[in-house]
Amino acid sequence: xxxxxxxxxxxxxxxxxxxxxxxxxxxxxxxxxxxxxxxxxxxxxxxxxxxxxxxxxxxxxxxxxxxxxxxxxxxxxxxxxxxxxxxxxxxxxxxxxxxxxxxxxxxxxxxxxxxxxxxxxxxxxxxxxxxxxxxxxxxxxxxxxxxxxxxxxxxxxxxxxxxxxxxxxxxxxxxxxxxxxxxxxxxxxxxxxxxxxxxxxxxxxxxxxxxxxxxxxxxxxxxxxxxxxxxxxxxxxxxxxxxxxxxxxxxxxxxxxxxxxxxxxxxxxxxxxxxxxxxxxxxxxxxxxxxxxxxxxxxxxxxxxxxxxxxxxxxxxxxxxxxxxxxxxxxxxxxxxxxxxxxxxxxxxxxxxxxxxxxxxxxxxxxxxxxxxxxxxxxxxxxxxxxxxxxxxxxxxxxxxxxxxxxxxxxxxxxxxxxxxxxxxxxxxxxxxxxxxxxxxxxxxxxxxxxxxxxxxxxxxxxxxxxxxxxxxxxxxxxxxxxxxxxxxxxxxxxxxxxxxxxxxxxxxxxxxxxxxxxx
Amino acid sequence: xxxxxxxxxxxxxxxxxxxxxxxxxxxxxxxxxxxxxxxxxxxxxxxxxxxxxxxxxxxxxxxxxxxxxxxxxxxxxxxxxxxxxxxxxxxxxxxxxxxxxxxxxxxxxxxxxxxxxxxxxxxxxxxxxxxxxxxxxxxxxxxxxxxxxxxxxxxxxxxxxxxx
Numbered sequence: 001x002x003x004x005x006x007x008x009x010x011x012x013x014x015x016x017x018x019x020x021x022x023x024x025x026x027x028x029x030x031x032x033x034x035x036x037x038x039x040x041x042x043x044x045x046x047x048x049x050x051x052x053x054x055x056x057x058x059x060x061x062x063x064x065x066x067x068x069x070x071x072x073x074x075x076x077x078x079x080x081x082x083x084x085x086x087x088x089x090x091x092x093x094x095x096x097x098x099x100x101x102x103x104x105x106x107x108x109x110x111x112x113x114x115x116x117x118x119x120x121x122x123x124x125x126x127x128x129x130x131x132x133x134x135x136x137x138x139x140x141x142x143x144x145x146x147x148x149x150x151x152x153x154x155x156x157x158x159x160x161x162x163x164x165x166x167x168x169x170x171x172x173x174x175x176x177x178x179x180x181x182x183x184x185x186x187x188x189x190x191x192x193x194x195x196x197x198x199x200x201x202x203x204x205x206x207x208x209x210x211x212x213x214x215x216x217x218x219x220x221x222x223x224x225x226x227x228x229x230x231x232x233x234x235x236x237x238x239x240x241x242x243x244x245x246x247x248x249x250x251x252x253x254x255x256x257x258x259x260x261x262x263x264x265x266x267x268x269x270x271x272x273x274x275x276x277x278x279x280x281x282x283x284x285x286x287x288x289x290x291x292x293x294x295x296x297x298x299x300x301x302x303x304x305x306x307x308x309x310x311x312x313x314x315x316x317x318x319x320x321x322x323x324x325x326x327x328x329x330x331x332x333x334x335x336x337x338x339x340x341x342x343x344x345x346x347x348x349x350x351x352x353x354x355x356x357x358x359x360x361x362x363x364x365x366x367x368x369x370x371x372x373x374x375x376x377x378x379x380x381x382x383x384x385x386x387x388x389x390x391x392x393x394x395x396x397x398x399x400x401x402x403x404x405x406x407x408x409x410x411x412x413x414x415x416x417x418x419x420x421x422x423x424x425x426x427x428x429x430x431x432x433x434x435x436x437x438x439x440x441x442x443x444x445x446x447x448x449x450x451x452x453x454x455x456x457x458x459x460x461x462x463x464x465x466x467x468x469x470x471x472x473x474x475x476x477x478x479x480x481x482x483x484x485x486x487x488x489x490x491x492x493x494x495x496x497x498x499x500x501x502x503x504x505x506x507x508x509x510x511x512x513x514x515x516x517x518x519x520x
Numbered sequence: 521x522x523x524x525x526x527x528x529x530x531x532x533x534x535x536x537x538x539x540x541x542x543x544x545x546x547x548x549x550x551x552x553x554x555x556x557x558x559x560x561x562x563x564x565x566x567x568x569x570x571x572x573x574x575x576x577x578x579x580x581x582x583x584x585x586x587x588x589x590x591x592x593x594x595x596x597x598x599x600x601x602x603x604x605x606x607x608x609x610x611x612x613x614x615x616x617x618x619x620x621x622x623x624x625x626x627x628x629x630x631x632x633x634x635x636x637x638x639x640x641x642x643x644x645x646x647x648x649x650x651x652x653x654x655x656x657x658x659x660x661x662x663x664x665x666x667x668x669x670x671x672x673x674x675x676x677x678x679x680x681x682x683x684x
Binding site for chain 2: 126128129133142144170171173174175176177178198199200201202203204206207218219222223224225226228269282284285286288289291292295305306308341342344345348349514515516519
């Protein structure tokens with residue numbers, strides 16, 4: 001983007017400093033609700049992608065809204081502690097369709113009212129509590145809603161001859177997380193899908209309050225188990241930005257390597273499951289085998305199969321000696337050949353392609369309007385990848401090629417995963433070959449006053465964003481982690497109508513969204 | 521198609537030969553087969569990833585006589601993961617009610633045992649034992665597939681404990 005189109009309003013109050021450890025990230029305080037609304041509108045109009053909206057409660061009530069631009073990450077912060085005790089904020093739903101559930105969640109949890117939001121139904125809390133649970137200080141007993149009938153959720157109905165309704169969940173018929181899907185169907189065709197989530201809501205934003213940094217990092221690693229590295233890096237970056245600390249090159253390289261291993265493991269798992277959901281059990285066995293091999297190597301070289309708690313603010317708890325690097329390079333070569341062979345088999349399999357192609361199409365224009373990123377966005381021509389765009393070191397030195405497709409169907413999302421595995425392997429190879437002598441972890445500096453920071457990283461599903469506000473002495477005052485699933489669940493609702501009920505599992509798998517990451 | 525067949529042939533048999541730690545003796549009610557129903561009561565999905573791994577060719581849980589089923593009506597063993605969120609309390613209890621006797625309950629992972637890292641949040645009930653009778657606990661974050669496999673096989677023979 002050239003300077004002419006750069007948002008004018010944003011310019012005066014912020015400074016966008018290039019960073020070694022990632023993309024530039026800026027927190028922009030807003031004085032009045034009007035400023036906040038106008039600023040958000042300008043950012044959205046100038047090509048900014050809405051990434052999330054969250055709040056912090058007393059004693060510093062505020063609304064935070066994140067936009068990703070090619071230049072960097074911007075978070076608008078609107079304080080709500082006006083003298084007249086204002087507890088409302090202007091809803092952005094008039095120009096941002098994706099903001100709806102975020103604003104409903106803030107209303108549920110904090111009691112701040114989004115003015116102008118039409119949907120008055122509870123979302124994340126499912127109406128379980130009679131007061132907003134995060135409006136009280138930590139440790140307070142939150143009364144539950146006495147009448148269970150208040151929890152009935154008014155799904156939008158569809159009327160017409162032959163139309164009927166299929167409720168699914170929250171307990172699904174497999175090893176999956178809980179969530180509810182309400183299908184309105186005629187015959188085998190889905191007319192409408194509406195999700196109801198919040199079943200895995202664990203009160204994570206509340207749990208962050210008053211924790212120390214290392215305990216906060218353990219919590220961040222468990223936002224969504226499949227994205228543990230991505231969430232940990234985002235959290236670590238946020239803390240490091242708040243404390244004005246830049247991790248050593250060796251740390252950045254190892255973090256990037258762990259992130260690629262997480263991406264490859266998840267993509268392998270998804271490709272196997274997608275084959276299986278389309279009736280090709282062979283795919284599940286083969287990709288299951290490759291994924292298990294990778295997890296076992298994780299165990300050998302990093303001590304854990306899933307890479308929990310290896311990334312910590314200030315550093316990384318892993319080292320690789322020459323033998324380990326040689327072994328990982330061997331793995332890299334074998335995996336690349338195996339995946340290429342399996343891709344050929346998938347591509348040539350008529351029955352499989354018949355299920356994949358033209359199923360669950362997310363049109364590029366719809367993806368753009370919903371702000372879909374990650375694998376789902378890139379399969380619908382949304383050219384965003386923090387690693388390829390402006391990742392900082394080490395991505396600047398070994399930039400991965402952006403995987404992009406335009407069809408937006410299941411086949412495109414399968415293709416993106418195949419492409420990304422190969423790109424990740426190339427990147428991982430470069431990282432292993434150029435791994436700097438690494439200092440594992442350095443003590444973090446202290447913060448004499450309250451400090452705030454942001455982190456953002458391209459996880460396997462899309463951008464994972466973290467915000468943290470620290471009291472002096474490294475105590476977390478408030479923190480929030482935004483996993484990309486929250487932006488992508490609405491896209492799934494848009495994609496499914498028009499398809500057969502029996503294709504829903506396949507489409508759902510091709511998105512592979514996290515319930516836990518959404519519900520927090 | 522021939523490529524696919526060649527690949528299967530070349531891959532060969534991967535399922536690991538195990539000295540069976542538990543050769544399940546015929547237990548009243550279960551025989552030598554065990555049907556498992558899993559309920560995620562709000563986990564971070566880490567435990568689910570390791571449960572899914574049990575079905576990959578290396579572990580091939582079904583070769584031990586245990587398999588995951590879709591309906592509680594078909595199940596002998598209920599595996600619970602996650603700290604049990606308030607929203608999942610009722611679905612979890614209802615699933616258990618749907619499982620015919622004799623049945624066993626395994627709380628899998630730190631969260632299901634006592635709430636784990638999410639303990640004492642306003643939104644969670646601090647683990648499965650706070651909500652339903654649990655016979656067997658397997659801590660870990662997440663436990664490895666080997667540990668899970670062992671715990672599942674043990675539940676064949678496990679006497680009922682901790683029941684009201």
